[in-house]
Amino acid sequence: MALDRLKQMASQVTGQAKPPHPFDPLSESEIERAVAIIRKEHDGLFFNAVTLWEPRKADMMKWVADPDHTQRPHRIADVVAIGRGSKVYDGIVDLEEGKILNWELTEGVQPLITMEDLQIVETVVRKDPKVIEQCGLIGIPPEDMHKVYCDPWTIGYDERFGSSVRLQQALMYYRPHVDDNQYTYPLDFCPIYNSDTQEIIHIDVPAVRRPVNQAPPNNYHAAAIEAEGGYRTDLKPIEITQPEGVSFTMDGRIISWQNWKVHVGFNYREGMVLSNITFNDKGNERPVFWRMSLAEMVVPYGNPEHPHHRKHAFDLGEYGGGYMTNSLSLGCDCKGAIHYLDAAFVNRAGAATTIKNAICIHEEDAGILFKHTDFRDDSVTVTRARKLIISHVFTAANYEYCVYWVFHQDGTIQLEIKLTGILNTYAMNPGEDTKGWGTEVYPGVNAHNHQHLFCLRLDPNVDGPNNTVFQVDAVRGAGEVGSAENKYGNAFYAQKTKFETAEQAMSDYDGNTSRTWDMANTNKINPYSHKPVSYKLVSRDVPTLLPKENSLVWKRAGFARHAVHVTKYDDAQIHPAGRHVPQTSGEPSPGLPAWIAANPSASIDNTDIVLWHTFGLTHFAAPEDFPVMPAEPMTVLLRPRNFFTKNPCLDVPPSFCSVPSGIRQGNSLVDKVSRLAFGQSKGQETGGKCC
Amino acid sequence: MALDRLKQMASQVTGQAKPPHPFDPLSESEIERAVAIIRKEHDGLFFNAVTLWEPRKADMMKWVADPDHTQRPHRIADVVAIGRGSKVYDGIVDLEEGKILNWELTEGVQPLITMEDLQIVETVVRKDPKVIEQCGLIGIPPEDMHKVYCDPWTIGYDERFGSSVRLQQALMYYRPHVDDNQYTYPLDFCPIYNSDTQEIIHIDVPAVRRPVNQAPPNNYHAAAIEAEGGYRTDLKPIEITQPEGVSFTMDGRIISWQNWKVHVGFNYREGMVLSNITFNDKGNERPVFWRMSLAEMVVPYGNPEHPHHRKHAFDLGEYGGGYMTNSLSLGCDCKGAIHYLDAAFVNRAGAATTIKNAICIHEEDAGILFKHTDFRDDSVTVTRARKLIISHVFTAANYEYCVYWVFHQDGTIQLEIKLTGILNTYAMNPGEDTKGWGTEVYPGVNAHNHQHLFCLRLDPNVDGPNNTVFQVDAVRGAGEVGSAENKYGNAFYAQKTKFETAEQAMSDYDGNTSRTWDMANTNKINPYSHKPVSYKLVSRDVPTLLPKENSLVWKRAGFARHAVHVTKYDDAQIHPAGRHVPQTSGEPSPGLPAWIAANPSASIDNTDIVLWHTFGLTHFAAPEDFPVMPAEPMTVLLRPRNFFTKNPCLDVPPSFCSVPSGIRQGNSLVDKVSRLAFGQSKGQETGGKCC
Structure with missing residues (x-):
């Protein structure tokens, strides 16, 4: 709208910052404005979340297409607050109009546990007489209660206590010295904490008691x-420097790099949110994905003994990947030339707080991008690759998740996750049998089997919002060996199965067929291959959900039942295990199963769709994972297939290029700093042709 | 032996180089000495290969254990030569004794095709009247024959011509200009070349003719x-420097780096061979693998139309990954501080030739090694990882294979392969249907479906040569949901299946169970976990061999029928598709199937074994792979499990380390060069704590 444009111009004239991009996270002042607007009408609230209520997709797509002539979406806050009597309120607040658009008391749910909620528990636990008594029984005297620690987890779901009271379970540990790794000293009982009354309401005590571990500390600190x-x-x-600066630019939170353009958002729950991802294909800015995020995860543990079944953390939905994010450090978490973005949140009291350096943005060299040598004359082109990495790291109690969105010059988007941190551990007696449900990683320390299952929410926008998903399997041709059609038996092809409905699209991984999934735009055909333009999901770390059908985890984490779900786009469908995850019983299963059940035969063919991909790994621990685990990486790739008419990075300057006709075609971007490891030698002469 | 020690001392006194390590590749002078010894008794030979005949394992293990008191294994050459009448000779020559230990005429086989063999064909093709005639039929006049090119491939196997005549098939192309990418102009016919007579003996002409492509060139050169x-x-x-030098040392070809010790060999066939790999575990040099190499590969194409079934290159066994290796360049192929090793080969005439810089050795920063933050007080340890990369790149006609052996500080060994180069292409008429057997990647250019299947030969030496392989599957516990033993249905565990015999060990990948394989030493139990020390094979890119059972490829590439084979160690079993691969009919299947069939019930439990792992990918091409393909990576991991008693890299200096008691514990290895991307800002203050 002209009005919007005028406002922008005015803000330029007055020197005011330009208005936030509609996808930008709420700023500290916006968070506090939301709280103030609510407080005008409601008091006695604790704030659980105040985050951007993202613009509706239809409005936002219009605005993105023509910001000068379209109403700019309002800045709106999505609020979760807890009132007297543990009442949960969900609210929507228009920050520009200064008014509450919606305010609802939501019954029977528990919003996520914040860091503040977590941090209170240890203090309460240490003072609780029943806990002190239990500590005494396993060898910790009352005067040592300051050496008792707990990792408070959401309770998951415990049918004895239901969903109406806000609960946490306290996984108990001990530290002989304040600097000792507590996970060497797990305690055998589990207090249950009422977050409203700040009391221990129950303690689960095992039938077989396990006195506190007597093994020496197993630490990784300097001492x-x-x-x-x-x-x-x-x-x-190893020094990595960019003396001429970085190759990306930032316009607010929009990164431009090597034909890519990406808006980097962040919220308390999903952490990083990437929006409106486009690729400039020779001047044509082509949309690729509308929105990508890690939307949910679940970490089921495999020990069936009570109460370990309750260990199945939904780290995003129950705690918030954003809330738990680390403040990153130059040269520690990322090396080179770094740009950081901060993250602002609300606290319980309604004030804004900021985690500095929550997101790290940097480039890395990525080895050979492409190379070919002609064996006839050794004429060669070799071109080095670059990648752009947008990352954050979050700490979920004992564990660390390092999340890297990686953009490549060839149009590939990669999600890499590294798992590190410390194993969740439980006590065991000397000589006790783990029964295969865990591994003794150190004397007296039982690390239970577990899975890390992530749900990646992909809102494709492959040359427009109307997309279709095909399952692609590498399969053998029809004819038998010796037949006219397949005489030598070598026929094979890509079998494509179009998903017509959400119900049909619930699909599993098949390693035998190297299964992939194409997100295609069937309205746009590659002029060469005559196939629809597409982005292919290539994912190989796709374990089956090991908790059984109708098990507690299966019911609560419906998204994890299949590797892929596809749904018709709905603005309200962001959280695949539900908006409020703690203490869901899974009856019925919230999120994906409910959405699909509501309309299983809804067409997902050539319409606006969302693909939900569950991937991860199954972890049977070993002593080398303790006392802190070397990072274990896993990767998901999104690769352009039939999207471009040729390799889109041919114009990346080569390190060396020669052609048969003998014209040496090097260019200005040659590496001047690589050196031989052990000084000058005859190798230099032959090895240095690109320098 | 004392004698050996005396010789060594004498050579030091006289200033002579110390003798080669028994695993070192033959030097130029050794190659020429081998040729000279043979020529004393045999003449009229062309040399196909003169390479190290590796010391017998039993002898070598003794020598490695005590080199001062053990007979040093002799330097022995393994020779393949071709005599008059295309007779093939396999010979063994003791270079120290100066005598031929074995000399055999081997009937009915064809040794691999060398680069020299390949390079002759194009000249012959251009002059052949039948080829000129065929070119004329599809639009290339006789005066343009200098614009006709061919990639000579081994013939694979063609039953019309059998195995007794040494043949190549010439995949035909055209270049309008000498610098044009010929793969845009594939020709539709296929001459068959007799390597002995240097004649075209046959031309396969398709029923439907396809005139030479009229599309404009599709090039990637500077013009x-x-x-x-x-x-x-x-x-x-991006500048990557090591101002204080590298962190590895070289003793001849033995690399020492971060507790690892590895001998780096190289031969004409497998390329890099890594031997006697040990890890120094707190002063105890523990053997891990005796030998690792890429032993074979096959690239079956999926178009059943004649004669495309013959396209199933065994790039190692039919051409030699070493022979085809690139001479690498500083800053082009590897960046930073590099050490190179050269590779010496024999040529057809019996002279030694050397490829300079065949192997690149360098370190790279590898991101976060481990990290944990205590959410209570933000005390944190973050430690950065380093990796050592030993690599070579080889060009197989149109295609490039970049092979990276990567050693990690946590005891993990990774094999990464990047595929790049140019698609093999075939002609198609405008509007022609590919029938799903290929993709039109550019007008008139059909890139056929294909697989890249690599066979990794692993000779484990996990705390000694007597090892056992277990298949490990992540499976659900027994009890049904609601049962006493599995009330909440969450039970799962690692199901381990011991392989007792080679026949039983023929096993496939199972993505559903996240299947892995442990190479374990059951004689040595981890004191904490009570499980055998082991290295785990973690591999996720494991497609099924798509050519059908009893197909030509299935018969010839027996190694590719299963993801894993295990055999009892035998010095003679190095090449899983046979010693001489070209023109094998696969009846019977040479290599692995023959070895296993010879003694299917041989015990492989707790004995010296070899594990053969076939992995790779299936490639359905797309236009973005053309005219040169962005590198596509795949990875195999070998991870220590129950091998160490704790994380073996805790003593890597952290970037930052603090403990709850408040003592800051940084150390000297902090990064001083990382910088903010856009200059100084408030972010610096909070972001710079490790600098």
């Missing part, structure tokens, strides 16, 4: 390393 | 990029 001989001294520094 | 607007100019350099 422990010094005691074992100190740090290794043979690592020479 | 083409300039014509389309030039190279992009927005990439700023």
